[in-house]
Amino acid sequence: MTAIEIRDLAKSFGSVKAVDGVSFTVEAGSVTGYLGPNGAGKTTTLRSLLGLVTPDSGEALVDGRRYVTLPQPVSEVGAVLEATSFHPGRTALDHLRILCVAAGLPDQRAGESLEMVGLADVAGKRVGGFSLGMRQRLALSSALLGRPKIFILDEPANGLDPAGIEWLRGFLRHLAHDQGAAVLVSSHVLAEVEQTVDNVVIIAKGRLVRQGTLKELTTNGDTAIRVRASNAADLAPALEAAGAAVERVEDGLLRVRGIDAEAVGQIALDRRVVLTEVTQERSDLQKVFLELTGER
Amino acid sequence: MIGLVKAELRKLFTTRLWWIMLIVMVVLVGVNLAFIIAFAGVSQNGGPALPERDTMEWAQVAWSVGSSGGIFVMILGVVMITSEYRYQTVTGTFLTTPRRERVIAAKLITGLLIGLLFALVILVFEAATVVPTVLLSGGEFSLAETRIPQVSVGILASLALYGLFGIGLGALVRNQIAGIVGAVVWAYVIESIFTAIPALHSVGKWLPGGAAQSLMSIDIDTGLGRPEWLPAWGGALVLVAYGLLFAVVASATTVRRDIT
Numbered sequence: 001m002t003a004i005e006i007r008d009l010a011k012s013f014g015s016v017k018a019v020d021g022v023s024f025t026v027e028a029g030s031v032t033g034y035l036g037p038n039g040a041g042k043t044t045t046l047r048s049l050l051g052l053v054t055p056d057s058g059e060a061l062v063d064g065r066r067y068v069t070l071p072q073p074v075s076e077v078g079a080v081l082e083a084t085s086f087h088p089g090r091t092a093l094d095h096l097r098i099l100c101v102a103a104g105l106p107d108q109r110a111g112e113s114l115e116m117v118g119l120a121d122v123a124g125k126r127v128g129g130f131s132l133g134m135r136q137r138l139a140l141s142s143a144l145l146g147r148p149k150i151f152i153l154d155e156p157a158n159g160l161d162p163a164g165i166e167w168l169r170g171f172l173r174h175l176a177h178d179q180g181a182a183v184l185v186s187s188h189v190l191a192e193v194e195q196t197v198d199n200v201v202i203i204a205k206g207r208l209v210r211q212g213t214l215k216e217l218t219t220n221g222d223t224a225i226r227v228r229a230s231n232a233a234d235l236a237p238a239l240e241a242a243g244a245a246v247e248r249v250e251d252g253l254l255r256v257r258g259i260d261a262e263a264v265g266q267i268a269l270d271r272r273v274v275l276t277e278v279t280q281e282r283s284d285l286q287k288v289f290l291e292l293t294g295e296r
Numbered sequence: 297m298i299g300l301v302k303a304e305l306r307k308l309f310t311t312r313l314w315w316i317m318l319i320v321m322v323v324l325v326g327v328n329l330a331f332i333i334a335f336a337g338v339s340q341n342g343g344p345a346l347p348e349r350d351t352m353e354w355a356q357v358a359w360s361v362g363s364s365g366g367i368f369v370m371i372l373g374v375v376m377i378t379s380e381y382r383y384q385t386v387t388g389t390f391l392t393t394p395r396r397e398r399v400i401a402a403k404l405i406t407g408l409l410i411g412l413l414f415a416l417v418i419l420v421f422e423a424a425t426v427v428p429t430v431l432l433s434g435g436e437f438s439l440a441e442t443r444i445p446q447v448s449v450g451i452l453a454s455l456a457l458y459g460l461f462g463i464g465l466g467a468l469v470r471n472q473i474a475g476i477v478g479a480v481v482w483a484y485v486i487e488s489i490f491t492a493i494p495a496l497h498s499v500g501k502w503l504p505g506g507a508a509q510s511l512m513s514i515d516i517d518t519g520l521g522r523p524e525w526l527p528a529w530g531g532a533l534v535l536v537a538y539g540l541l542f543a544v545v546a547s548a549t550t551v552r553r554d555i556t
Contacts (some may be wrong), residue, residue: 013556044556051394052387052555068394079391085384087311094310102303102392142388 001064003028003150003182004049008058011044018044020206021058026184026199028149031176033197033214034186037293041206042186043081046154050079062150074103078143080153085139088128092119092138095127099142113141118167132159140171151175153185157192169196190289204293217288225261227254227268228277235273242267255281300393300402301409304376307385308410313375321368321414322421328361329425350435352442358426359444362418362451363512366458366505367483369414373407373462374479378472387555397547403463404543411459415452450512450528457511457535461504464542470550501526507534 004026011019019041026032036042047053049060051068062070062077070076086095096110114123117137122130127138136159143151151172157165173196175181187193200217202210210217224247229235232252239246239256242263247255256264261278268275308314332346336354339345347353380386393399430437439445462479469475483505490500491509500506501524510531526534 047554047556050391052390054552054554070394073394074392081387081391082384085387087307087379087383087385089311091310094306098303098306098310099388099392101299101306102389104299 001028002026003063004152004184005059005061005064006045006049007061009045009048009055009060010057011041011048011053011055013044017206019048019055022203022206022208023058024201024208024211026182028182029176029180030198031172031183031185031196032199032201033193034184034201034203035190035193035289036186036188036203038188040188040203040293042188042203043154045203046079046152046184046186047081049152050077050081052081072103072146074099074105074146074148076146076148077150077152078146078148079151080136080139080143080156082154086127086130086135089126091124091126092130092141093123095138096142096145099145103146105145109145113144114138116144117141117171133161133164136160136164136168140168149179149181151181151183151185153183155186155188157187157189165192172196202289202292209292210288223257224281225256225259225264226277226279226281227256227264227275228252229254229268230274230276232273235268235271238267238271239264297398297402297405300398301405304402304406305409308372308376308406311379314372314410317368317372318414318417321365322417324368325361325365325418325421326425328364329358329422332358332361333425333429348433350430350433352430352435352438352444355426355430355437356442356444356447358429359422359447360512362415362422362447363454363508365414365418365451366455366508367480369407369411369455369458370462370465370479370483371476372410372414373459373464374466374469374475375472376403376407377463377466378470378475381470382472390555396551400463400467400543400547400551403467404460404539407459407461407463407539408456409459411456412452414459415455418451418455419448446528447512453532454508454511454535457532457539458504458508460539461535461542464539464546467546467551468542468549497524502534504535504538507531507538511535 002025007023009019009022022041022045034042034045044053048055049062049067051066067073067077092114093110096113097107100107100110111120111123114120117140119134119137119141122134127135130138136156140156157168160168172183172185176183185193185197197214199213200210201208229252232254236246236248236254239259242259244259245257249255261280264278265275333349336346336349346357380389389399390396427437465479466475469478487503487505490496490503491506501510506525508531510525511528525531
């Protein structure tokens, strides 16, 4: 069954159309990146999915049902929203124990979940003294309490240091690929999700602009090869003779289109030119993203 | 629902406000008692004097001081709801319990329980101060001829219902500062006006403070004539009605709003 389904979702705040007819699905066992610039409507979509915001029209379903009708929501869906939603005077463990008893889960889940995100040693500390990264981990541990199979995370990498982001990537991949969970993760920073997500949904100004696998998006159009050579001036005509389009970027650096890297190497060998760099240029997600969202 | 009430109790007991409020309340009741002990039997400017310290009439007046704890329970009730919005913990609360009216119902019950707890503390404190005072002044302490049992029940009921009232009020306003200021202004300004001026008693007895007074059913002559309170059960009904009315209106309006 489709884990998450958004169908023609629309929501306005006053005269601002926050989300305007968005539809997409997320399947079990995959990580889907929900991408868009700030204010694109990501958070509104996710909050509609979780019953916190009532959409004007359309549907947002988890396991084919509206979130508010789930008998045990915490055991089906784990959600991470903004990292500020803690009482500063309460300890991490107490925060989770409150959620446990409200959800009818055993209290020891609180300690277990803190351990899963590496916060076990600060369990008894007040949240007011936590860094943003620690709060993000605490939010994630609250999503793990009910051991759900669907995860909805809004900008979970915000405030994490590089090591924390690396950890988060591994954690999300583990949830989806090893445990078969469906993970929907929003971000406005592409580098955060590029190495994590299987599928990408891009939204801008409340409208969906692109949906597909990461591969489909990044292998868009023809790609160039950067070639650096000791005798580039000599190499360029030979490449052109082989049918390549050569752009002379600077002294010693060429951008080559129309032939593959192996052909470049073969021609260089034939001409006895020393290559110092051969790089396949990838049309990176960042560029695609900026083009699609009209930020450039 | 038991789980949700437990969760609400945990929310309260895992932060510091509850015991700060409890201490402040006990101190205030203590100060009031100190005055009543000090001025027992003293007549000023020919005005009505408090009974002598060794009488049960005095003990009864001293006992009724406990009703002043209501405001603290009310503020605690307001904070129980408004702090969820202030610290955005309401997001987690509604994610765990998406049917929001269940959360409000659990909070109402918790407000009642907290009111009872605070009232019990007051009663223990009063017993520990009033009884020795009577005995040390050479009197005999006997409940037989007094209304102290009724006053005690009145304190229990009015504090519990003030808890309910605070929850309802908090759900309605959502803003913490507005909720607390509103509660204090209401209790100390508006209620005082309506209970102190005889011409306004007919309205005052229907207000939460007047209703709470009727639970105590004590005649206190303010010098401006004896106020006519509702019967005790009527006062209880009025307080319950306020709390539930606020909660129902809030559930239909503010509580249903988008959490963004």
